[in-house]
Amino acid sequence: MKKYLIIFLALSLASTAQTTEPEKKDKKTNVFTDAGDAAKIVIAKQKMYAGDFVGAINTYREVEKNNPKNATVLYYIGFCHFNLKQNDKAKEYLLKSIEANATEKPEAHITLGRIYHAESNFDKAIEEISAFKSAANTDKESNEDADLYLKQAQNAKAMTTAPLNVTVENLGTGINSKYNDKNPCLTADGSKLVFTTNRPEGTNAVVDIEGDGKYFEDIYIAGYDSATKNFAKAAEVPGSVNTKAHDAVSSISPDGKQIFIYKNDIKDKESRGGDIFISKINNGKWKTPEPIGKPVASSYWEGGACISPDGKKLFFFSERDGGMGRSDIYMVEKINKKEYGKPVNLGPTVNTSYDEAGMFLAPDGKTLFFCSDGPGSMGSYDVFKTVFENGKWTAPVNVGYPINSIGKEGQLTLSADAKYAYISSDRAGGLGESDIYKIDLKDYAILEKDGKKIKSNGLSILKGTVRDGYEGYGLPDVEVVLADASGAQVASTTTNENGEYFFTLKGGNYKLTINKKGFKQISEEIVLKISDKETVSLEKGYLLKK
Template sequence: MNKMGPLMLATMISVPTPAFRAVKITTSKWPRSLGAFLAALLLAYSASAQNQNIEFTKDQFNGDKEGLKTALKEIKLGNEWYDTDPPRYEQALPHYLAAQQFNPNNALLNFRIGACYLGSGGLKAKSLPYLQKAQQLNPQVDERLHYLLGRALHLNAKWTEAIAEYKAAQPPAGLKDANARQNDINKKIAECQSGMALQKNAARVFIDNVGPNVNSSAADYGPVITADESVMLFTSRRQGGVGDDKDPETGGYFEDIWQSVRNADGTWQQARNLGTNVNTKGHDAVVALAPDGQRLITYVEDGAGDLHEASLKGAEWKKPQQLGRRINGGQSHEPSAAYTPNGRMLYFVSNGSPKSNRGGHDIWRIDIEGRGDAENLGPVINTPFNEDGIFVHPDGKTIYFSSEGHNSMGGYDIFKSEWKNGQWTKPENLGWPINTPDDDVFFVLSASGRHGYYSSTREEDGLGSRDIYQITFLGPEKPPVLSGEDQLLASRAAPLRETLLAPPVAIASAQVTILKGTVTDADSKQPIEATIDLVDNSLAQTIASFTSNAQSGRYLVSLPSGTNYGIVVRKEGYLFHSENFDLPQGAAYSEVVKDIPLKKLDVGAKVVLNNIFFDFDKATLRKESTAELQRLVQLMTTEYPSLRIEISGHTDNVGKAEYNKDLSQRRAKAVVDYLTGKGVAAARLTSAGYGDTQPVATNNTKEGRQLNRRTEFKVLSK
C-alpha cells in the first residue's frame, strides 16, 4: 500500500473545525482493510480531541464568528455573577450552560458549571459530569478540582471514589488555613464511610411525592402537619404569593406559607395561600405547627432572623407576633422550633451565646409560659457542628432533628433521640434512603409513626427544584420460615420444601392516643369555641389547656401514654363535660373520635362525672378523683353560688339489685360529704343511689356495663 501523507489523508476525510462537532467518513471506494484502518484511526483521533481543552478563540472557531461572540458574551455575564462576593452561582449557571452548548470541551467552563451546580440549592448532584470532564480536559484547571470532584462524587453516593478524590485534595503545606481544610477533608471522608455503612443496611420505607396539588414547579419545602395528618402547612417559592414579586438577591419568588388539607383517601387537596395576615411581601416561612393545628410559628428575617407565633381564630390566622427576647436574641439566629404536645414547652434552634453553645446552632428548650431562661439540650444532642430542624413527636418523649455532626453521611442528616431515665438516648441516624449525602432537614412525623414528611430533591419524580415527599415506614422485614411439613408439588418427581413467610411483623407503634372531634351546643348543634383542660388525675393538676376552633368546633388533643388523663370541656353558661383516658405506660397508638355536646346550665340538665373513681366494691374515693371534685367545688362556690344539685350513683346489673342500690347510694353520699367538707352548704346538695335502674347503655357488653357504672350530677335549681 502506498504511503499517504497528512495532506492526502485530510482530503479523504472531511473534518470541520477543531471543535469536532461532526465527522464525515467516506470509505465505500477503499479496500476493506484500508477503510477499517482509517475509520479506527479517525475514531481514535476524535476521542483524543474530545479530551483536549479547546479555548474560546478565533483560531478554534473561524467558521462561526457570531456563535463565538455570543458564547463569549454569556461567559462574561456568568463571570460577573460568579466573581461576586459571595458568588451568585444560580445566576451564573444559565449563562455558563449557554456557552457550553457552543463549546462543550473547555476545562475552565466545565469546572465553573460544576462549581455552580454544587453551590445551587437543589441541583448539586448534577455537578459530577462537568467536573469529571474538566478533569479529563485539564487536571490542573483549578487547585480546588480534587476537592470539588470529591464533593460531587460524595453527593452521588460514590463513596469510594469520593474518598480517593478527598485524599488527593490535601492542602499545600504552609497555607494559613491548612489545618481547617484538612479537618474538613477528614470529616468528609468520615461521612463517606458512614454513608457506606448506612447504605448497606437501608431503611424499609416507601418515599413518594405527595403530588401536584401540593408541589409546584418552584421550590416547596419545610412541611409541618397536625398530629393526625389532616392539615399540612409548608413554605413555597411559587408564583401567585401575596407579593408575587421576585427577590432581587436570588432571582426567585419570595417565600410564602401555603396550606393543604388531606382527603379521606390520603390524597391532598389543592394548596392555598395562607393569606395576608401571615404572609407579607417579603419572605415568610413556616417552621412549626401545634399538634391541634391552632397555633403556628413562622420565621421572619427581621435582623438576624427571629421566630414569630400566630393563632387560628375560626378560619382566620391572626398576625404573627414575635416570641420575645427569651427566645429571640438580639443578634442571634433562630431558624427552627417545635411545640411539645401540651403546648407549654418550646424546643428551638439558636446560635445564641457562644459561652453556652456546643457549636454554631444548638437545640434549646424553654417553658414558653414561664419566666426562666432557655436550657441547652447538652452534648448528647448538640455537637460542635450545626443542628437544625427540631421536631417533637406527639408522644412527648421523642425528638427528631437534623445535624451536621454525629454519624452524618453528608451535610445535615435526620436523627432520632428519646428521653429515657432522665436523659436523652444517643441520636440514631434514620438511615438510607431517608438521609442522603446532601442536606436533609425539617422532617416531621405523624402521631401514628406511620408517615413522615420532608422535602427532597429527586430528579426521577420531582416536579420542581425541591418537592415535599411522604415517607411510609414499613417496619422490620418479615423473615422467611420453613413450614412444618413437606409441601408436595405434583409436577415434581421429588418432594420439595416450600418456603413460607412468617406472620407479619408489627411496625413499632407510637405510644400516644389522639383524641379529636367537635364541640357543639347540645340543643342547636352549632359549633362552640370551648376551653379543653387536660388534667393529670394522679397529680390533680391541669397540665395543658386548648381551645376548640371557633368556626368548626374542632379540637385535637395528643395524649402520650403513661398517664391517667381527665379531659374537661368548659364554656361559660354551660355545664362542663368530662372524659377519662387512663393510658398505661407503653399503650400503643390509637385515634379516638369523640364529639362533645355541651349542655346549657338549665334545670334538669345532667352531667356524668367521668373522673370520679372509687376503690373496688367500696364507697371510698380514690385520690385520682381530686381534680374532678375540686371542679365541682369551684362550680358550686365561685361560678354558681346559688346552684342546687343532686349527686347520683349508678351501677351495672351484675350482682343483686339491693346491694347495687346500697353501693350507689353510699358512693353518692361520699361525693356530697366531700363537697360539704369544702364549704358547700348541705342544703344545696342531695344524694341518691339508683343502682342499675337507670342504664345509659346495654348491660350485655363489657363496654356498656362500664358506661352504666357512673356518678352524675343533675341541676335542681339555679
C-alpha cells in the same frame, strides 16, 4: 450571627450556602506573564466570592486561552461549575487541573470527591478526598472540611447498603412544584399539612433581589381528603400571614390552632434578620403573626420553633452567643400564656459545631427529630433522632436511608399513629429544587430503638372544649389533668383562649380532672381506644358550674 449582619438566611430549616472558600492564598508559582491576565484573575475572584459564578467562569475562560495548562485557572473554572450544579463540566475541569499539576491545587480532589459523592460513587469519593488528605501543605480548615466529607461519604456507603424497610413517595404536583417546597408540618390528626414554598403563585410574589435572587417564601396549606386518601391541592394559607417578604412555617401545633413562623423582612424592624412569630386561627382564617418576644427572641438569628404536645415547652433554634456551633437547639418552659422561663441549650450531646435546625417533637412528647449537617450525615443535612430519657437527651442517631439521602433533607414530621411521616428533600428525581415526600412506616417503628414494633406504638387523641355552664362560652386557663389507673399523673394542660384542650397519648384507661378557681371540679373516667389502622380521636366537652 447577629441580625444586623444578615440580609437573608433561608429556613430550611437554617440552611447554609454550598459554596466553600476554594483557597486561602495562591501559591507563588501562579505567575501570569500577561498583565491583562493577572488583572482578570483578580476580577474573576471578586465575581466568584460574590456568588457570580457565571461571570467568574466567563472571565476565567478568557485567562484560560493564554494559560490552557494553568492548574489554578482550571480548578477555579471547575469549582464555579460545581457551585452552579453543573457537575459534568466541573469534573472535566477539575480532572484537567489535577493532570496539569497535581500538587498546585490539591483542593480539586475535595471538590471532585463531592461530585462523585453526589453521583453515589462513594468509593471514588473516598479515594479523591483521601488523596487530598495525603497531599502536602494543606491548611487546617481545608483538612477539617476533608474530614467531614470523607466521613459523610463513608456513612453514605454504609447506609445505602443497609436500607430501612420503608417506602418513600413524592407527594406529586398537588403539593410540590418546580420551585422550593419544604418544611412539612402535620397536625396530630393528620387532617392538615402546612409547608413553605417560594412558588410565584400568590398575590405577593416578589423576587428577593438583595438575597438569593429567588422568589420570597410563602406558607401553603392542604387538607386531607379521606375519600381519595390524599391531600387536596395546596393553596396559600387563608388570612393575614403571607407578606411580600420571607414567611416560612416551622411547625403547627398538634391541635392545628397555631403555627410558628420564621419571618425575615429587611423593611420590618421586628423581623429584620430573621425571627419567630406566632399566628393563631380564628373562624377559618389565620391572624396576623405576632412576634414571640423575649427571651426566645434575641439580637441574634432565630429560625424556627415547635411546641410540645402539652403546650408547656417550646423548642427553638438560634445562633445566639454561648452555643456549640452555628445554629443550636434550645428549650424553654412556659410560665403562663405570655411568659417564658430561661432558654436552655440542649447541650453538647445534641448540639455540635455544625448546624442544628429543622425540628419536630413527636406526639409522644419525648422524641425530637432535627436536621444537622455534621459528620453523622450521609451528605449535607440529614434527619437525626434524640429521646429524652432519665432526665437527659440521648445521643442523636441518624434515622437512616432512604428516609435520608445523599441530598439535603429538611425537617421530618410524624403522624400521631407513627404509621407515616413527611419530609422535604432535594434528592434526585424530584419535581423542583426541594420536594415533600411521604414515608410509609407501617413496617418500621421509627419511635423504637431497634425499629421493631412489639405492639402499637402510635398514640390517640383526646380533645374537647370546657365551657361556662351558664353562659356557654369557652373558658380559658382551665387545668385539665389525666392520671392512670394507679393515680399517677401522666399528662396535664390548660385550655386556650377558646376553652379548648388537646392531648396525644397512648390508648388506655384514664381519670380526667378539670379544675378552675371559682368553679366546681369535674372528674370522669375515660377509656381512650387505639387502632392499628388509624389515629383514634375522642372528643369530650364539659360544662363548669360555680
